[in-house]
Amino acid sequence: MPTAAVNGLSIYFERAGAGEPLLFISGTGGDLRNKPNQFDGPFPKAFDMISYDQRGLGRSDKPDVPYSMADYADDAAALMASQGWARANVVGVSFGGMVAQELVLRHPGRVRRLVLACTSPGGAGGASFPFHEIEHLKGEARAKYLTPISDTRRDMAWAKANPEAYAKAIVLAAADPFADEPGHAQGAHRQLEARAGHDTWDRLGQIKAPTLVAGGRYDGIAPPQTLERLASQIPGAELRFFEGGHLFMIQDRTATPAMIEFLRR
Incomplete structure (x- = not known):
């Protein structure tokens, strides 16, 4: 089972494809055991792609301590380093887009080009849907x-x-096939705690990496107006909407090819 020692944790990851490096950061509750997933789409046909279970999720360690968005970003940077990647293209989806924002802000030299999909800046720019408020629903x-x-x-x-x-x-x-696993609930809870505190709004102007902000026209989790504000705050960012909701990358088959074209420039 491929794991990397990252910031004192064992992080499960998978790698596939060839070409330019691409780090794919998945969303809330992301678990690579759930199929189909990002490895079944076009990205690993176009890039040497790594994706992983973030701390608290899947087959990665789940310490029962508070997590921060900075922790998630530092995990991503350390995973890249562990695989010999000095720099990579980055795609962050939903919660992964929040992590990707922190990654490019905390470790700007690590990110070549950046795609922020169906995500939010938090703070004055607008937050994503407050999943921590419905944690009791199962x-x-x-x-x-x-x-x-x-x-x-x-x-x-x-x-x-x-x-x-x-x-x-x-x-x-x-x-939720893994709901009964030890640590599953506490890891998910710790992720939601960190997510609730996400706020990069006042720092987005520092981003130098070419950035594409992408989303679905009918997304109520990361609404179009939030994506518009996000793109407006990042210097030179491109903004594209596709036919779909929060799962627009599955619903609109032109979405991922558009991201690949942007990343290959």
């Missing part, structure tokens, strides 16, 4: 609550008109 109840937020087109009228599609969406969103 399984189907959580899925039913989040489905119309994740994609604002999937409201109650849509659910009534498309009962089979709605039922399938709820089953998929409710699945």
Whole structure:
């Protein structure tokens, strides 16, 4: 099992592909055992890609101590160093986009080009959906609550008109096959604690790496207006919207190729 010693922790990672280095940082609750995932898409066909289970998640260590966004960023930088990468392209999705912001701010020399997908700056720029406020919701109840937020087109009228599609969406969103593992709940809780404190707004002007901000037109978790503010605060950032909600990278098949084109410039 590929692991790296990172800041006193054992971090599980996977690596695939060839070409320019790409670090892919996944979102809230990300676990590489859940399939399909980023390794089943176009990125490892275009890059030498590393992705990993962040502290508290998946097969990485789950210390029951407070985590900070700086910790997550430093983990990413240390993982790159452990694999001999001085510099890489970086894609951060949702929570991973928050980590990527801290990474490029704390370790600017590590990031060649940056994609921030369906994420937020926090602070005065606007926060992402407050998942820490619904931590008590589990399984189907959580899925039913989040489905119309994740994609604002999937409201109650849509659910009534498309009962089979709605039922399938709820089953998929409710699945948590590793919920009973030791440390799973506490690691997820520690991530949500750190996420609630995310705020890079006043520092975004320091970003020098060419940046693409991307999102879905119907995302209620990282709304379009939040992405607009995020892009406006990063010097020279490009902003693109795609047909989808928070899962726009799956819903709109032009999204990932557009990111790859940006990263290859």
